[in-house]
Amino acid sequence: MLVFILKRLMLLPVLMFVFSIVSFILIQAPPGDFVTSYVAELAASGSSMDQVQIEALRNLYGLDQPAYVQYFKWISRILQGDLGLSLDFQKPISELIGQRLLLTVILGLATLIFTFMVALPIGIISATRQYSFFDYFFTVFNYVGVATPTFMTALILMWFAFSNFGITITGLFSPEFADASWSFAKAVDLAKHIWLPMVILGLDGTARLARILRANLLDELNKPYMEMARAKGMPEWKLVLKYPLRLAINPLVSSLGWYLPLIFSGSLIVATVLNLPTIGPLLLRSLISQDMFLAGTIVLTYFGLAVIGTLLSDILLAWLDPRIRMEEA
């Protein structure tokens, strides 16, 4: 088990190196260098920057040097913990991202827990009561859940709450807590607001996971060992939970590898509609204002979250299934 985890951990720097190059290419992608466009933007809004400052910025990012030097300068600053300055906000990037990153992770984990808590019972019921009313109901639910873009669900719920109850359900905090420092009361306020984005984000994944579980469980339910246990007089619910479920749940755990990153990046759209203080809307804004270093850092953050998500699911799977850890170690 330890060997397995160590092997996975060794892959981490390699992946992050590749991803940092991808992020850097994205930073470089817009035509022209960003200092020039920033100066032009300042000029358009009436203010200006003196030549010394412009030169200092060019030097800092190595803009007149070849791309690999620029990459090296950027990545070595990041490794030292200096994420740089957002030109759009005129604030250090670490300050902008910090709080939002925490909320992104909290929202992602809450969604994950919600998904599993709902998908497990639905999957089990649809498999054990195949072709029942429940099964058909959840089949329809699955098709609709997969087909509805998350932002549509958010819009419809937002509109429904507003037109029927006159309440706005945007944001993660009440106004009085939005800028307050962390306290117990603020955490309670967060819990009051987080459930809606959590449900909206989790709907699509719940439908998919329940479907996967149903299919896997159906494969197991007809096996001879089930008949054997039944013949021995084992109660049905105990039988299902104890044997076939444990086999059928493996693909579900391995789906965490793609599901967790999907939640993190998928929350971007819902967060934009619901105006949540996560890193998604910040990425959108930085891309629109071409604040590319902020954008690149956020994309790199998403990559980091994805890598950690995959790692966690690999470890969890190895812990659950001895066959995998024997094979890989």
Add this chain to the structure above:
Amino acid sequence: MSSETLSPDQNLPEEADAISVAPNWKLVWWRFKKHKLAMISGIIVIFIVIIAAFPGFFSTQDPSESRTRGSFIPPQAIQFWDNGPALFAYAIEGKRNPRTLKMEWITSETKKVPLRLFGRGYEWEVLGLFKTDIHLLALVNPDDPPVHILGTDRLGRDQWSRVLHGTQVSLSIGLLAVFLSTIIGIVLGGISGYFGGWIDMFIQRLIELLQSIPPIPIWLALSASLPRTWSVTQGYIAITAILALITWTGLAREVRGRFLVLREEDFVVAAKLSGCSQLRIVFRHMVPTMSSHIIAAVTLAIPVMIINETFLSFLGLGLRPPAISWGVLLQEAQNLQSVALAPWLMLPGVAVIITVIALNILGDGLRDAADPYH
């Protein structure tokens, strides 16, 4: 399903022979026909494709024509009964609320706007070949106020016509992006599965790397870096390429898996022994065998692309106006203010949902039918 249930009609004795000599596509078709829901979805998809080909015929108004005095008109219902079969809509009149100065639209039950089928309206181009002004639904009297089946948007543009024209763009972008990623997927997946060895190793690692990248931030960053001065067509092509760039991996895996299985089959060994070239074995013998699998996988990939295009355009980073796609239309409904004022701006989302559900069920049906021997 056992092989007896495959026959289209049990009463005919020669049908038993028909199964043993039927070509692969016929077996697939017989089996697909049994799946009622997939058949219905197939018909819906055909309808959607017809709309996408001739959006002008079904429209009631030029989709980009705006009327400043007709913004945010709610949807108007078409009436079919007026002491006997008829075709008309009740006229709608705007009154400015003296207190809030907001325009309020009231349906007047007394004034009727008569409509007719296959009447004349604005001029539109049929597949870019010739022009006509025949529409499915048109005003009897051209001087009557226009009827808006799905209401109008901020600029007073007819939403029904815009949704129909959006069908053309959204559906074709999905098709094109899937077409591109299918080609990449088949070529790379085929190479990987057929040759194996270090080539397989390299392509598999590349696919794993691409699959571990969260796609949405990458798409956003790539499309944000497109020059804003690009024309609608350039933007369309670029967005299609961006969507295809990351999604070919799933198809490549599917194709590779099939190749690995087929490589060991007797008919491939036989072809090899009779001296077929490798290219001939791959394209003449192996690809046709898995074509039904590829078609099913492609059908399931199109709705994913449609939703992704909607995401990008909705966030303002995909297609940009004056292009019309479902995502661009939904951009109008981006915040609570506009949704509360004009909830019908969310209706293009219904078009997305119907299309995606129909394509998903159709794809599931095709996938189940793709293996007629099992």
